[in-house]
Amino acid sequence: MRALIAAATGLAVAFALVLTITAMGSPAGKTSPKPLLTTVPAHP
Structure with a gap:
């Protein structure tokens, strides 16, 4: 019974x-006006 009361209280x-x-x-x-990048930009 004590466990039931403790569970109900929690x-x-x-x-x-x-x-x-x-x-x-x-x-x-x-929110930020910049969109999130989903891909890695190409490196030159």
Whole structure:
């Protein structure tokens, strides 16, 4: 019974942590205007 209570408590804490992080929202900022290179440029 103690293990079940511990598991439920851990699950509740994890759920509360996820909700807290979600409520804070994404960090402010912007993405880079430069595209990511997917291939290595040719060397001269």
